[in-house]
Amino acid sequence: MSTYPMQETYDAWRKRYAAELLTQEQVNKLPAGAIVEIIWSHGDSPDQYVVQRDEKHGRVFAFTEGEIDHQVRHQISVVGSERYHTQVRLIETPKPEEQQAA
Numbered sequence: 001m002s003t004y005p006m007q008e009t010y011d012a013w014r015k016r017y018a019a020e021l022l023t024q025e026q027v028n029k030l031p032a033g034a035i036v037e038i039i040w041s042h043g044d045s046p047d048q049y050v051v052q053r054d055e056k057h058g059r060v061f062a063f064t065e066g067e068i069d070h071q072v073r074h075q076i077s078v079v080g081s082e083r084y085h086t087q088v089r090l091i092e093t094p095k096p097e098e099q100q101a102a
Contacts, residue, residue, distance in 0.1 A: 010039055013046050020089040024079040027060055033094030038062060041078050041086045048091060049074070 014021075017037075022030075030036070034051040049062035052073060061073035079086050 010043060010046075013039060014083075014087060017089045018081065021081050022079060022088045022090060024077070027076050027079050027088055028058070030060060030090070031094060035091040035093075036062065036076075037089050037091055038076070039087045040074075041084055043084075051076075 022036075027036075030051045030053075032051055032053045035048060036051060037046050037048050039046045047064065049064055052061045052063055053059070054061065060076045062076050063073055076086060076088060079088055081087065
């Protein structure tokens with residue numbers, strides 16, 4: 001048994017969704033408004049986020065629903081399938097009309 005109580009939860013999530021984990025390149029191509037589930041590289045989560053893009057700087061950010069109004073954003077980087085990488089899986093992409101509005 002792990003000394004970290006939540007580690008079993010993280011490991012189970014990683015095992016369950018291993019085939020669905022995105023690469024950094026795939027994350028960089030996600031459209032604004034896409035819904036993703038993330039375990040951050042420091043082991044926090046998994047939680048759902050909405051993707052927002054900074055086209056000027058070519059960065060991709062994650063917001064929770066409550067954070068969009070406050071402009072608290074988390075850059076999605078160091079993405080990979082290794083244990084201490086940020087792990088991302090796509091839940092839903094926005095419909096074309098939602099993409100134009102975002």
